[in-house]
Amino acid sequence: MSTHTPITPSWYYDDLRFHFSVFTRGILRVMPPVLYCIGTLFALLAWFDTGNIRLHYAGVLVGLFLLDSFFSHNKADRAISELPHNTGARVNIAPSVTPRCFRIVEQSMDRARVLHSPFSLTLCEELVRRFSYALELLELNASDLQVHLETLYQDISGESNEHILQEIQTLFLAGFESADKEHKQYLDESDLFVALLENQITPLARFFSAFDISGLDLRFALSAARYRGGWGRKFTMRTIILHRVRGSGMSSRRRMNRAWTSRTTPFLDTISQDISYLALRDEVGFLVGHEHEYRRIIKTLTRPAMNNVLLVGDPGAGKETLVHRLAYQIAHDSVPRPLFDKRVVEISVHTLLAGTKTEGDMMKEVVHMLDEIRAAGNVVLYIPDIHLVVKSSLRQITAADALLSSFRGGGFQVIATTYTEDYTRYIESQSSFRDTFEMVHVEEISEVEALRVLIYISRILQTQFHVTIGYKALRTAVRLAHRYLHDKMLPSSAEELLKEAAMLVCDRGGIFVKEGDVIDLVEAKTHIPLKKASGSEAELLLHLEQEMKKSIVGQDRAVIAIAKSLRAYRSGLLRSRGPIAAFLFVGPTGVGKTEVAKAITRLMFGDETHMIRLDMAEFAEQKSIARLLGSLENETKGFLGHVLREKPYGVVLLDEFEKAHPDVLHLFLSVFDEGVLTDVWGRSIDFSHTIIIATSNAHSQFIYDMVEQDTNLHVIEKELKHKLLSYFKPELLNRFSDIIVFEPLQKESLARIAELQLGKFIEEVRQGHGIELACSERAFAAIVAQGFDPVFGARPLRHLIEGTIKPLIAERILAKALSRRGYAIIDYSDATFFCVERETLL
Amino acid sequence: MMNIHVFSFVAIRGITALRRFFYHWYILAWHYYWGSVAGFIAVFDRTIALRVTARYLFRPLYQDYSLFGYLFGVCARMIRLLIGLVVYGVIMVSAIVLYSLWFFLPLYCIMRIIV
Numbered sequence: 001m002s003t004h005t006p007i008t009p010s011w012y013y014d015d016l017r018f019h020f021s022v023f024t025r026g027i028l029r030v031m032p033p034v035l036y037c038i039g040t041l042f043a044l045l046a047w048f049d050t051g052n053i054r055l056h057y058a059g060v061l062v063g064l065f066l067l068d069s070f071f072s073h074n075k076a077d078r079a080i081s082e083l084p085h086n087t088g089a090r091v092n093i094a095p096s097v098t099p100r101c102f103r104i105v106e107q108s109m110d111r112a113r114v115l116h117s118p119f120s121l122t123l124c125e126e127l128v129r130r131f132s133y134a135l136e137l138l139e140l141n142a143s144d145l146q147v148h149l150e151t152l153y154q155d156i157s158g159e160s161n162e163h164i165l166q167e168i169q170t171l172f173l174a175g176f177e178s179a180d181k182e183h184k185q186y187l188d189e190s191d192l193f194v195a196l197l198e199n200q201i202t203p204l205a206r207f208f209s210a211f212d213i214s215g216l217d218l219r220f221a222l223s224a225a226r227y228r229g230g231w232g233r234k235f236t237m238r239t240i241i242l243h244r245v246r247g248s249g250m251s252s253r254r255r256m257n258r259a260w261t262s263r264t265t266p267f268l269d270t271i272s273q274d275i276s277y278l279a280l281r282d283e284v285g286f287l288v289g290h291e292h293e294y295r296r297i298i299k300t301l302t303r304p305a306m307n308n309v310l311l312v313g314d315p316g317a318g319k320e321t322l323v324h325r326l327a328y329q330i331a332h333d334s335v336p337r338p339l340f341d342k343r344v345v346e347i348s349v350h351t352l353l354a355g356t357k358t359e360g361d362m363m364k365e366v367v368h369m370l371d372e373i374r375a376a377g378n379v380v381l382y383i384p385d386i387h388l389v390v391k392s393s394l395r396q397i398t399a400a401d402a403l404l405s406s407f408r409g410g411g412f413q414v415i416a417t418t419y420t421e422d423y424t425r426y427i428e429s430q431s432s433f434r435d436t437f438e439m440v441h442v443e444e445i446s447e448v449e450a451l452r453v454l455i456y457i458s459r460i461l462q463t464q465f466h467v468t469i470g471y472k473a474l475r476t477a478v479r480l481a482h483r484y485l486h487d488k489m490l491p492s493s494a495e496e497l498l499k500e501a502a503m504l505v506c507d508r509g510g511i512f513v514k515e516g517d518v519i520d521l522v523e524a525k526t527h528i529p530l531k532k533a534s535g536s537e538a539e540l541l542l543h544l545e546q547e548m549k550k551s552i553v554g555q556d557r558a559v560i561a562i563a564k565s566l567r568a569y570r571s572g573l574l575r576s577r578g579p580i581a582a583f584l585f586v587g588p589t590g591v592g593k594t595e596v597a598k599a600i601t602r603l604m605f606g607d608e609t610h611m612i613r614l615d616m617a618e619f620a621e622q623k624s625i626a627r628l629l630g631s632l633e634n635e636t637k638g639f640l641g642h643v644l645r646e647k648p649y650g651v652v653l654l655d656e657f658e659k660a661h662p663d664v665l666h667l668f669l670s671v672f673d674e675g676v677l678t679d680v681w682g683r684s685i686d687f688s689h690t691i692i693i694a695t696s697n698a699h700s701q702f703i704y705d706m707v708e709q710d711t712n713l714h715v716i717e718k719e720l721k722h723k724l725l726s727y728f729k730p731e732l733l734n735r736f737s738d739i740i741v742f743e744p745l746q747k748e749s750l751a752r753i754a755e756l757q758l759g760k761f762i763e764e765v766r767q768g769h770g771i772e773l774a775c776s777e778r779a780f781a782a783i784v785a786q787g788f789d790p791v792f793g794a795r796p797l798r799h800l801i802e803g804t805i806k807p808l809i810a811e812r813i814l815a816k817a818l819s820r821r822g823y824a825i826i827d828y829s830d831a832t833f834f835c836v837e838r839e840t841l842l
Numbered sequence: 843m844m845n846i847h848v849f850s851f852v853a854i855r856g857i858t859a860l861r862r863f864f865y866h867w868y869i870l871a872w873h874y875y876w877g878s879v880a881g882f883i884a885v886f887d888r889t890i891a892l893r894v895t896a897r898y899l900f901r902p903l904y905q906d907y908s909l910f911g912y913l914f915g916v917c918a919r920m921i922r923l924l925i926g927l928v929v930y931g932v933i934m935v936s937a938i939v940l941y942s943l944w945f946f947l948p949l950y951c952i953m954r955i956i957v
Contacts, residue, residue: 016851024848031852057954064948068863077858095858258891259898260919263905280888333888341894375905 009084009091013172015102018165022110029103039066074100076186080179093176093187101189104130105171109164116158119167120196124149124204127193134225137471138213139514152203171195182219190222213472221471224455257341262378267368271351275327275344275382285328288453288491289445290318297322300438301380301413302338308407308414310386310433312423313442316492319417322442323382326415330380344380344415349388366402374411386416390426390433401432408436421681425632450478450490457495465506472515473501480522480530484648486684497521528649528689533570541567544603551599553752557713558585558596558740565691565737566604578675582692582735584657586720587742588700590793594653597693601651610650612643612690616660625664629679640677641685649689657694658727665732672735694736698727704744704790717741750788750797754780757801765809770820773809779828808835867948875944879937883930892926895919 017025039062046052046059077095084091108123115122125146128135132142159167172187174195179187197208198215208218278284287294293311300309311319327344329335352366373379383389389403407414416437418427427433445453451474458469481494488496501517519530533541540547544563545556552559565581585593601611618624630638657665671677675688699720706716720741724733733739745753758780762773775783783805787797805826812818812835823838887893899919902911 016847020848020851028848028852054955057951061948061951061955064867064951065859065863068866069859072862072866077862258888259894259901260903260915261898261901261905331888333884377905 009087009089011093011173011176012090013093013097013169013176015094015097017102017106018109018168025106036066036069074098079185080176080187081183081185093172096176096179096187097172098186098188101187101192104189105168105192109168112158112164113161118153118156119159119164120204121149121153121156123171123192124196127189127196130189131193131222131225134218134221136512137221137224137468138211138217139470139472140211140213148207149204152207156203171199174199178215190219193222194218217471217475220451220455220475224458224471257343257378259341262376263372265345265372265376265379267365268345268347268372268376268379271365271369272345272347275324275346276331276342279324279327279331279344282328284324285331286456287318287321287325289449290322290442293318293440293442294322294325296438296440297326297415298336298339300440301326301415302336306436306438308437309416310423310427310437310439311415311417311442312420312439313417314420314444314489316488316490317442317444318489319442320384323415323417326380339380342378342380342413344382346382346384349383349385363402370402370406374406377412379412381412381414383414383416385418385422387418387422387426390430404432404436421683424680424682425635444482444489445491447478447482447490450482450494451475453491454478454494454498457491458498461499461502465502467502467505467511467513469498469502469513470515473513473518474498476515476518477501480518484522484526484528486686526648529570532572537570540603541570547603548596548599551602551756552592552596553749553756554745555592555596555740555742558583558742561738561740562596562600562691566600577688578673579652579671579687580689580691581737582672583694584724584733584736584739585693585695585742586698586724586739587703588744588791588793589697590789590795591742591745592794593693593695593742594655597651597653597695600691605650610647611653612647612650613653613655615655616658616664616694617656619660619664622661622663624661625667626680628664628667629677630681632680637681638679638685641679641683644685644687644690648686650691652687652690652692654692654694656696658696658698662729665728669732669735672732696724696727699723703741707743713741713743744790745788745793747784747788750794751784753794754784754787754797757797758783758805761801761805769813769818770822771809771813771818772823774823774825776825776827779826779833782828782833804833808833812837864948868945871944875937875941879933883933886929886933890922890926890929892923892930895922895926899923 017028020028043059043063043066046055047063049059050056076098080093080096083093083096104126105123108126109119111117111122112119128142128145128149135142135145171192175191176187178194178198179191184191194215196204197213197218199205208214275284297309297311301307311322313319323344323346326335326339330339330342330344333340347369352362352369373381414437454474454477458474461467462469477498478490478494481497482490485493485497487493497518498513501513501521504521505511505513505517522528523530529537541563544566545559548559548563561583562581569580585596587593597611598608601608605611619628626634626636626638628638628640630636630641654660654668667677671687671692675686677685677687679685702723703716703720706719717739721733721739724739758775762775765771765773783797783800787794787800789796808826809818809824812824817837818824818835825836825838827834827836899916900912901915902908903915903918904911906914
């Protein structure tokens with residue numbers, strides 16, 4: 001069997017005019033307007049000279065010709081679609097180039113020759129001038145860009161004629177390819193601009209890349225710029241007539257179908273809204289994306305049986321938009337025959353079930369409504385939030401049953417909608433729903449589709465708030481809404497974000513919504529730093545190890561590992577998936593594992609409240625998963641989801657990780673890998689802006705023994721990783737960014753730790769009570785001696801300060817021996833700590 | 843040699859302009875005009891519904907399956923059909939007349955110039 005290989009033509013560009021001299025081209029440029037003037041004069045004179053019939057009609061003919069030329073102004077000779085595409089011959093694309101585009105290139109060529117400049121520079125300058133508004137939408141200033149261009153090209157000299165012609169040929173071919181792919185009618189200057197940007201060789205391409213602007217971005221901006229100052233709608237005669245016709249009553253509420261075979265529904269009309277009426281007036285029906293879902297809806301509704309649809313999706317996914325689109329298509333007869341001439345009618349469950357009606361009255365109304373719908377025969381019933389029927393039917397069982405059995409019985413189609421969470425909670429377990437409805441999950445649209453919607457919506461917002469919305473602001477709104485704002489789906493989340501940004505800019509008297517405005521807004525909402533670190537934060541990150549060492553003694557490996565991961569995160573070199581980093585700290589108790597987590601939380605996130613601490617010993621049972629992820633049975637939401645939504649950026653400390661139930665540990669596989677967990681309600685829990693630190697005391701004795709034998713730390717780590725397999729599965733251990741062994745503390749380190757802990761306590765007393773405390777050398781030595789235990793590490797030190805030193809000072813304060821601006825020394829004698837007050841400091 | 847190129851270029855441009863005029867006047871205009879007429883009729887048909895009315899000519903009106911319903915249905919739909927045919931007829935005839943004027947105008951001018 002032979003396969004058919006599509007024949008593609010060999011495109012080339014050749015316009016004779018580029019081979020003519022400047023003078024000749026000048027003449028050719030002037031000739032058409034001169035001829036048009038002569039022709040117009042001739043046509044006018046001949047038109048009015050009815051004496052000479054031949055001249056009169058010649059004038060008419062010339063007039064028609066000139067009118068055609070006027071309306072074809074700036075159109076190329078041949079549309080791109082008219083060029084032969086399925087031939088192997090050489091095809092010249094010059095006839096598809098618009099006159100304005102040719103003139104721009106011609107002028108740029110002449111300037112390049114005269115000024116001995118590179119041709120692409122003169123062309124860039126010209127295009128930048130012409131498309132200054134589109135560049136403004138990309139937050140680029142045309143004048144600044146001109147200056148930058150000259151700098152970019154300063155080392156590039158002018159080219160020979162042949163080289164320029166070759167460049168022109170290459171550029172036009174690239175522009176043609178772009179225009180052909182976009183199914184444009186002609187090749188114009190915007191295609192050349194995009195071709196210049198996408199041609200990686202030119203300095204302009206590198207320049208735009210530095211500003212993170214792609215060919216697609218430029219194309220969108222050029223498209224948006226075309227509609228500046230209004231909708232750009234062409235009111236052709238056809239449109240005007242159609243508007244008049246629509247306005248004359250054809251858009252009146254159509255309760256009867258066109259075939260006159262249905263019946264009126266007076267009761268239904270009082271409790272419902274006619275979506276078809278809105279669709280007929282073009283007030284609803286705009287849809288981007290969701291092609292797959294729409295096709296499934298049509299396929300289901302046109303079935304002879306089981307022809308009801310349940311749309312399931314998160315808020316803002318587009319369920320209602322799909323129903324409106326259906327109504328629009330029905331109103332414009334763009335549906336299969338079973339849906340032809342139908343009305344889409346929306347009823348509210350609240351209206352149906354609310355009020356002080358008795359159950360009997362409510363049943364009567366439901367039955368009445370259903371009878372009307374069946375009798376009418378042309379109604380497609382739309383019920384949003386159908387889960388309310390089930391919810392309320394806990395006490396009104398008969399209503400839900402009556403509705404569902406009617407829907408099952410056929411006679412009319414039903415489209416219902418519900419949210420994912422409510423579907424899981426109320427509907428999924430009900431077999432009556434599964435038997436009645438075909439479930440269609442409405443997924444979020446893609447970012448590209450959302451951007452198209454937002455470009456459309458931005459025109460409305462620009463008019464509403466009297467601002468200009470930059471293209472980068474649109475693109476960033478879509479990207480950040482998709483990434484960080486999960487209350488609603490695209491495009492609703494992006495639309496609300498953009499609206500808020502426009503409102504803020506308008507309130508502060510600005511006129512341009514920039515990318516930075518959107519980023520600031522999302523940072524304020526999510527408390528996640530979105531801009532790359534700079535200034536003091538960058539300084540802190542670069543010296544993070546030194547800063548951490550001010551409160552952490554030893555444990556250099558842990559400090560370096562955390563610092564490196566944070567630097568990567570804040571410089572924008574984040575892993576594409578997963579949390580910022582996930583560490584497993586293994587070591588004996590009291591050696592500083594938790595202290596490291598606290599130190600990094602204080603330094604990077606402000607204070608320790610940004611740390612989410614989980615004692616994994618509390619999750620030793622399988623049923624404790626419900627505490628983390630929620631429970632459908634008990635209708636409880638999980639702790640993890642709630643707390644991470646409050647604090648998406650911080651440290652998650654999983655203490656005593658080895659004590660958790662294996663099923664609980666299993667949950668963290670996807671957390672370490674993807675940075676996301678899904679709770680029982682189907683909602684995502686986002687860990688991608690957290691550092692996860694799991695601590696474990698597993699095999700502490702082994703570590704202790706190895707340290708006693710002066711074994712190298714790397715050897716200890718290597719052997720420990722094998723030993724840890726008795727606690728954790730290999731796939732879990734593999735997912736940690738690093739497993740760090742914490743060595744037992746040596747006595748020498750304890751003095752430093754004591755200094756830090758005491759210093760913290762002394763500072764707390766100074767800040768809280770205005771009292772200056774000091775510690776004598778003997779007291780300090782006693783604290784160090786008593787605070788160390790080879791098994792418990794530095795923990796006795798904390799107990800000593802909490803259990804002995806603090807109560808001592810507390811007693812002195814309560815006895816009024818110590819007061820504000822007081823001064824005391826902690827001393828030690830005869831195995832007792834005591835406090836010596838000094839005179840008040842001035 | 844250059845002059846030959848220039849003249850041939852000018853000649854080709856002139857011929858292209860003429861070709862373009864006739865292409866616009868006859869080919870493009872045909873598609874645009876009849877497309878608009880079809881769209882115009884489609885808008886009317888959303889109310890007059892000629893095809894649908896003909897299809898359901900003998901169906902009783904508003905599902906009234908009594909004798910009266912049948913008779914009234916046939917009569918009402920016949921009247922609607924008649925009105926529809928008249929309206930569409932007028933639209934089509936007007937459209938044909940207008941297009942004919944459009945079609946023959948340049949030819950008529952040429953004929954009057956020559957003859």
